[in-house]
Amino acid sequence: MQPNNRIDHFLPVRFGNGTLVKQFSKPCIKCQQLLHARHMHGIARVVEDHMALAATAHCPSCHTQFPIACVIDNEKRVRRVVLPNFLFKLYLRSLPANAIEQKAREDGQAQLAREQPAPQAAPVPSVDYPRADAVLGQYQGKPIPAYIVVNGQEVPFDRVEPEGRVANGEYLLDGCFVYKAA
Ligand SMILES: [Zn+2]
Structure with a gap:
């Protein structure tokens, strides 16, 4: 049995x-x-050349909840499923x-990565910025300065990244502390 997941995890x-x-x-x-x-x-399950989806939508504006049961084919056409939602869900859960499906997801992620390069792609060199x-x-015995100074501006501490990965507009200190303009 597969648990209920947020549908964006399937895409x-x-x-x-x-x-x-x-x-x-x-x-x-x-x-x-x-x-x-x-x-x-x-x-959501990928079966052959379509994706079947049974979910409960929750509207953040009016808090209405409603069921969704549909099939998305490989032309992105969406068809409603007429089975009762609970039955359809049960059926999808029973599919391993x-x-x-594995390949469809990996290919999707690979294509998305090509279309929009992930901001957290590569470790950047650690620069010894002036620090507060x-x-x-402390993190692993190293003090965490409240901010660093980049081009005369104070940039506050954001988080620890053990792998030293930062996105555009972020700065890395001591290989693991990330600073980001507020
Ligand atoms: Zn609504």
Whole structure:
């Protein structure tokens, strides 16, 4: 049995014909606000050349909850499923994760990475920026300066990154402390 997950965990998916499904949206049945995969909990399975999805959507605006049961094919056409939602969910849960699904997800992630290079791609060199005397705590015996000075600006501490990965606009100190403009 598969647990209920947020539907965005199941995306992106790339089908064998190259179609990439990055997002799934549906308007709220009550207030029409567009809800996305992160507003839905349930299960999604890739079966051959389509993705089946059974979920409960929760509207953040009006708090309406409603069921969604549909199949998305490899042309991104969405068809409603007429089975009762609970039955469809049960059916999807009974399907084991399979090799096709695994590949569809890996291909989806790979394609997405090519389209929008991940900001946290590579470790950057650690520069010895001027640092505040004020210390926020310690990490592995190293004091964490409250801020560093970059181009004359104080940049506050953001987080510890043991692997030293930072995104654009962030600065790395001592190989693991990340600083980011507020
Ligand atoms: Zn709503």
